[in-house]
Amino acid sequence: MTERECNSIKIMKKVLALRALIFVLLIIVSIIAAGCSDGYQSAFRPPVGARKAEMITVRDYAGRIVEVPVKVERIGCLYAFCGHVVAMLGKGENIVAVVEGLKRDKLLTQMLPNIKEAAAPYTGGAVNLEELIKADPDVVFIRGETARNKGEMEKLAKSGIPYLVVDYRNIEEQQYAIGLIGQVIGARTKAQRYNEYYQRCIERVQKDLKAVPANKRVRVYHSVNEATRTDARDTLPADWMQVAGANNVSVNQDLKLIGDKYFASLEQIILWDPAVILVNESGVADYILNSRQWSSLSAVKNRKVYQMPNGISRWGHPGSLETPMAILWTAKTLYPNLFSGLDMVSETKSFYKEFYNYDLPEELVRQILSGKGMRVSKESTR
């Protein structure tokens, strides 16, 4: 081996050693950096039980018995309905994580600007665990559909954040859901007050509807968001519409299920020939009234296609908290003579004042009742 070769080997060894050193340093730096970033910090937090001694036990929709801290200050609402309940119960400022849909509610975001800034750790039907942990909620509410997905449940269990499944198929279960949320976020009394109002609305219309025998009830088709999307049995709309005196034509029929939505075919609707069509999405009523395919329906010929009001949510929507209002409005719309004493303007005003502490100007009340333009279109929030 010549001296030159010897030297070049030495130099090479030095270079290699230096590279190895740089490499090790880089790894150390990146581990430290990852550990320090917001996203990971909270992942190392102590288990919830150790952090807060005081816990309460509740039973959720799925029948799970869950321990949640007594004092809940950061709330995750991965179901739009829960966001509406939390806001109604006066804890809207504590919402730290939402579903994208909540950010599109004009009225809600006007009342609670923090919702626009909240994290949205739920995309493509799956929970984004890192985003959720980053938002650091004390408790998370998820919907029944998410809970049916085992992978999602396991993922949430790993996070150590207590989560509650909230869902319902009828009025009674919806009231239970509201009560449960109230209990967990420390607003039990208000939830009770809301459920009592809900119950009063039901009793109020039921009392007057006694005068209408079952075979004289108006046959109604309820269009949900899309013209042919409607209600199946064992859903909240099937229940509340029956309470409001409507004979819902699509309940107990053979409907097409896509995702969690039920669709009727136009042929079915034409054969049912409802006397009244209630529509909850603005624009759909015009479509139905002007479409050639719908023109043979009696409801269309008699111009009995009504746009339902649209407040924080679409009234009467399967995921709506304004169900008691939908019951009142529908009863009055279907039986105007029976409910001539019911003033929807003042009723609406006092509802939002009482439960959302929101003084609605007359103009906004009219807009809500007309059902038009209350939801921000999707593009404008992007």
Place this chain on the structure above:
Amino acid sequence: MPDQYTSIVWEIRMPRAILGALVGGALAISGAAFQGIFRNPLVSSGILGVSSGAGFGAALAILLFNSTSYTYVFAFFFGGLAVLASYLIGRVYSSTTPAIMLVLGGVIVSSVFSALISFAKYVADPYNQLPTIVYWLMGSLATARYHDIAVGGIPMAVGISGLIAIRWRVNVLSMGDKEARSLGIDTVVNKGIIIACATLATAGAVCVSGIIGWVGLVMPHIGRMLVGNDNKVLIPASLSLGACFLIFVDNLGRLITGSEIPLGILTALVGGPFFVYLLKKTKGGGW
């Protein structure tokens, strides 16, 4: 009551039947033409990527505009784009666009667009957009209106008439490029025309009814068992077989349950056993 029946027959079932006939015919005739020029019995109307391209276009339109009003235009445009891409990939290897290269290009483009469809589904809003996309991709004639016939019917009619007019050249091309050239046929131009017509027909079908599988693959085979291998007869036969088959299947889907079974499921379920039955009866016939 009669008023309702009139309305159902004329406003709902009539456009549905017309559209079903057009779509079934368009898919089957393009399948027959492709099987001829690619000399491969396994290709269908979607082989050059038109279906997946159109599917992606529709998904993109639903994502961008959050409604289904632009799906026609987007589905049609991306369907055409996909075929153009397959064609250009086929030309990379040789400017004579050999059949095998075109098929390969089609496979590549199809898988790229399928991946893009999956991606679009992944980023879609799961409560509003995703069901719309999935529903669209499943294929359906349930929402057919006369308007759809006007929109999708023009490209379908043009494509179908083009294929019928040029059908004898499919015979020549199906002998292979060398033989066709020796008979004085410009293979590149003729292949281009046939691909363009078949694409027009298929894209028109896909953009009004979503992706309906199976018709474009199997109807030409059934035609072959019945009338033999001569494309002069086979192409019109495929057209009418496809049209009848889709109307039949659509009626079946509508009648079995009140909630309608998606077309794609039934075309395979009904077509498969029928295919085997014919195979047994004719022992392959004109293959």
